[in-house]
Amino acid sequence: MDFPILTTMMLVPLAGAIACLFTPAATARLIALAATLVTFVLGIVLWANYDIGGAQWQFQENRELFAGFSYALGIDGIALMLIMLSVFLMPICILASWDAITKRVGEYMSAFLFMEVLMIGTFAAQDIFLFYIFFEAGLIPMYLIIGVWGGDNRIYASYKFFLYTLLGSVLMLVAMFWMVAEAGTSYIPALMQYSFPEGAQMWLWLAFFASFAVKVPMWPFHTWLPDAHVQAPTAGSVILAGVLLKLGGYGFIRFSLPMFPEASAEFAWFVFALSMVAVIYTSLVALVQADMKKLIAYSSVAHMAIVTVGLFAFNVQGLEGAMIVMLSHGLVSGALFLCVGVIYDRLHTREIERYGGLSFNMPYYALFFLLFTMASIGLPGTSGFVGEFLSLAGIYQSSSLVALICTTGIILGAAYMLYLYRRVAFGTQKNADAAAMSDITAREWAMMAPIAAVVLWMGVYPESFLAPMRADIAVLDARIASAAPASDANLAAGTPRAEAANAVEYALEGEH
Structure with missing residues (x-):
């Protein structure tokens, strides 16, 4: 142009x-x-x-x-x-x-x-x-x-x-x-x-x-x-x-x-060390938060730690996964803050205990909140799954220990996000003012529906977002390949299946 x-x-x-x-x-x-x-x-x-x-x-x-x-x-x-x-x-x-x-x-x-x-x-x-x-x-x-x-x-x-x-x-x-x-x-x-x-x-x-x-x-x-x-x-x-x-x-x-x-x-080991601590520590801190915004803020640190380990995995899967996690996190965390803002504008508090049972009087709000919660956890079919799967696949090629520890972040993420959602959307309606809140308006639909659509689009067909980046990530990978640190993976990709087949064939020959 x-x-x-x-x-x-x-x-x-x-x-x-x-x-x-x-x-x-x-x-x-x-x-x-x-x-x-x-x-x-x-x-x-x-x-x-x-x-x-x-x-x-x-x-x-x-x-x-x-x-x-x-x-x-x-x-x-x-x-x-x-x-x-x-x-x-x-x-x-x-x-x-x-x-x-x-x-x-x-x-x-x-x-x-x-x-x-x-x-x-x-x-x-x-x-x-x-x-x-x-x-x-x-x-x-x-x-x-x-x-x-x-x-x-x-x-x-x-x-x-x-x-x-x-x-x-x-x-x-x-x-x-x-x-x-x-x-x-x-x-x-x-x-x-x-x-x-x-x-x-x-x-x-x-x-x-x-x-x-x-x-x-x-x-x-x-x-x-x-x-x-x-x-x-x-x-x-x-x-x-x-x-x-x-x-x-x-x-x-x-x-x-x-x-x-x-x-x-x-310095890859240094990045890995800080990122592993971030995944575990900030997830545990998020689990005990009483303020919704602070909980989502700590979850952001844990998610961005998956980005940093993916970047320093020194392989294409890690780099592609890190980019998709960044895009997904930008959408999902932004949407979660919007969900907090919707109810804050009505009740002027972010304290989790002030809410409860919002799925009764705000069903559409609860539906959007559920989608973004599941995307944050990494549910298949959402943008969060694609990015985390690629990142962890890349990390595993570099270090199985780092991959193991970072994978616990998915479990902890499910713990604090589902715990948050249960306390806000389900349970009894303890406070009359929260129970009287109206569902989302047309303006709030216009805010959250486009993000929901892109989160699902990225989860179902990530190629739309990977295709423009693939050649540039390949160029970057070629640039850093010669410096890649030693991996603890003893087998190349695809080898385990071939070795297993050879072992079975050898065993059958021995029986005969």
């Missing part, structure tokens, strides 16, 4: 963000919804015109602004899927805020639209410094959304969110300057093919890890996340869990693995 569609996808919400600052509340809501819907339509055009099996980098735009810095955009299949996740969730966030936000509505809508610009820019940037600008600037609107429109303890949560994520990125910026001086270019595709000295790779990997581990977030860098989720408005939690957490995983895919493959292999 000659049309600069990536720039246009950023200009539309940017124009909407500026317009929202100078219009009344009702008009700002309409402008924000229109801008996000137009951007989503452009995203569909982007996906429809993406040439699967074509050039690795497509829709490229490149304008040198000054020496050493270019306005360079372009996407591969991995970036395409994450951009689609962003533009799909954004109109839903605007709908979720329609009645819930009543003060400074124009500024609130502007912050969301500006964040959409930065998310698209982060995934599309092909200059390393342009990436850094988009990556870090995304902190500002989320900081404002939590700090201005959040809960009672919003100032503490917003400062904690900002400081954790900003401090982790200072080392990354220093590493970027060294890399550009060493390689002589700031162009990300070129840096992905450059062979940095193995000794330097260790320090560079650690510098990038300091930023990406906080963004994911990995244990023990996760402590900002529950506070941020609890204090953020519903739409803030949706976009934080749905897209912003994926920036860390995207960073590992785009920088740590292809640029520092030897260092990634050396």
Whole structure:
């Protein structure tokens, strides 16, 4: 396409963000919804015109602004899927805020639209410094959304969110300057093919890890996340869990693995160790939570741990599984936060004990909540199953011990999610105010039905989402294959069946 569609996808919400600052509340809501819907339509055009099996980098735009810095955009299949996740969730966030936000509505809508610009820019940037600008600037609107429109303890949560994520990125910026001086270019595709000295790779990997581990977030860098989720408005939690957490995983895919493959292999055990602790520890913590939002926040840490072990499994199944888990988690966790927001808007409490028996008076709500609960657990036929199955299959090829421990996360996930659902949707109706709540409205149908449809689509036919990424994941796998750490798997794929057949044949010959 000659049309600069990536720039246009950023200009539309940017124009909407500026317009929202100078219009009344009702008009700002309409402008924000229109801008996000137009951007989503452009995203569909982007996906429809993406040439699967074509050039690795497509829709490229490149304008040198000054020496050493270019306005360079372009996407591969991995970036395409994450951009689609962003533009799909954004109109839903605007709908979720329609009645819930009543003060400074124009500024609130502007912050969301500006964040959409930065998310698209982060995934599309092909200059390393342009990436850094988009990556870090995304902190500002989320900081404002939590700090201005959040809960009672919003100032503490917003400062904690900002400081954790900003401090982790200072080392990354220093590493970027060294890399550009060493390689002589700031162009990300070129840096992905450059062979940095193995000794330097260790320090560079650690510098990038300091930023990406906080963004994911990995244990023990996760402590900002529950506070941020609890204090953020519903739409803030949706976009934080749905897209912003994926920036860390995207960073590992785009920088740590292809640029520092030897260092990634050396530190794989470290990533595995932190991820195994995260799966067990945060799942157990989620099991005892009394606040619904905090429970879902801790579950996010456990699910993203499956992403990190999949990425560092050093095989195609692990990489594909990690990407599908990221997409699925973005949809399902966002939907679960929407489910919390629906009943919070009615009763203004997130305490699990205040509810019960909602399936009697809110049957449609209970149905959506059940679907997203099962998707979070990984029920076959939903998006959660596809991603977790691929990730665990990839992890098993690398380490059976890591696969065993991470698989317990599925059991623990079922425990805390089903326990949550039983207490909210089933049982006796203990409180008259909860029993009197009305079922979901047309606006809430419009929020949750599209996510439910995509969750089922991804679960039934994941090829739609895997196909655009497959060639790029194969390129990444070829790049890191030579550095892959030793596996504890003694048999190659397909060998066990062949050896079993030979053993049976040998035994039969012996009998004769």
